[in-house]
Amino acid sequence: MVDLHGSGEQAAYRPRRSVLYMPASNQRALEKAKSLPVDGLILDLEDAVAPDAKQQARENACAAARSGDYGRREVTIRINGSGTQWHDDDLRAACAAGPDAVVVPKVESADEVRRLVAAMEAAGAPAHTALWAMVETPRAMLHCEEIAGASDRLTVLVMGTNDLAKELRVEHVPGRQPLLTGLGLCLLAARATGKTILDGVYNDVRDAEGFADECRQGRQLGFDGKTLVHPGQVEACNEVFAPSAEAVEAARGLLDAWEAGAGAGVVVHDGRMVEALHVDIAQRVLAVHEAIARVASDS
Template identity: 40%
Template sequence: MKALTVINSAPASLRRSVLSVPSVNIRALRKVQALDCDAVIFDLEDSVAPQKKAEARDNLRLFFKETASSGVERIIRINPMDSDFGSADMELVIETQPDAVLIPKVEHVSDIQAVADILSDAGSTQEIAIWAMIETPKGILNAPTIALADERLQCLVVGLNDLRKESGVLPGSGRAYLVPWLMQILLAGRAHGLDIIDSVFNDFQDMEALEAECAQGRAMGFCGKMLIHPSQIEPANRHFGPDPLAVREAESIVAAFAKAGTEHLNVINLNGKMVERLHLVEAERLLATAKHIAARTRKTS
């Protein structure tokens, strides 16, 4: 079982924008290096027809061989291990050594453990992380135990298309009937130090609705959003990145606690507001993230 993760002020991996790319689409694979997303999911599952699975694996094998990592997190989404394709997908994962493997439709701890055992048997230590998609009613109900499944597990990704299909919830603006379930996943993941990625927004031409859903996801506590089109990257980066006003406020909090005489204070008065030392920890984390983003922007520009 996974030990409780202690969260500190060090900048975590940026996962504001997590773009899913069908591995059968060579043209899309070639474009990945030029995109400003934080992470890429190379999909072998839903976006690849059964008769194209082997071709998609070959494409991905060649891509990893010819393309060096550019600092963007690289994740391979496999097919379920009980499918006809899961074993071959995991062989590719072991061969290509991505940053993480994403398991679809996780419903039980055993779904995580099956992949973790393969990684361990192959001699992989902690280099390849595990991400889990929570996209069924059973997955949501079992999210608290899934979040503890293995020390490799870093991230939960919400999948609402399958959840809507299995629950009968109709598509609609605001996701009103889905919010309680989303918060269950968030709470389970956050309790054990995991990042949580919001579901895809299907209509990539409706930018206004995408903006609203990104704002909602950020307010709910998601780290970022899974995306299906490059046009969605900028809104996701903006909404899930540090707000400029919040950065200035964080700078004020850090400066206030740095003043002489505050070393032993847990609460200070800052511009008429009572600010606790826990806010200092949050401020330091926010500034570290902002610095991380700025450094990456300078590197890629």
């Protein structure tokens, strides 16, 4: 098994290239999600749902999570944040429904992670229901390693870039220069603790070129995938966060050269020295490619 996160753990790769927010109050949207080529869904009870629709959204999301109708897609429920009037009921209901994960907004400390995990256990969450923590405030940026390492039940960090920009009082600009420090701190925390990390959303659903640019930036920075706000963003996101055909071919060639040169002391491929770290990178490329191919064959 290939080390896929760079922290030494050996784990099977689960594609999370595209993870789409869906308002759980919208039954038509939940139905449409069953046919989308998306890796994951966040059935939202928070920002996308008006206060008078919260209860119905909770019932819809829990029914969807229990239904088994979403195939290989990872189904999660984003509950309302700690301290809100809906949080406790959301958490209990989500745990009873047993989604792949419960997504909690504005997590800011390791203590909060531990409280959430204890509450999930008290609510009878099944073992397969993970915790995904949204990190979207300056405090979360500064304490992200502590947050990520607080519990094994926490498996994914989700960047909340809209809220982070608001808290920092910065502008959304191409290249996201004002956000790069926070993004980098969270990426470091994810890699240090072996967690998956998802990039934040791109707001302008009409700007396909800008969206593709931000996907490429996220991949280059090291994100595992991206959260999305519109079904029209899914296919472009999947393409960017999958290894290209050229990258797969190059990885195979490097591994062939490494195997052929075993015991030679020095291996050269395409004019470059090959070391064990390059082998690890190539193995990861192929592991991700093969996992995505399996997902495609199951769709």
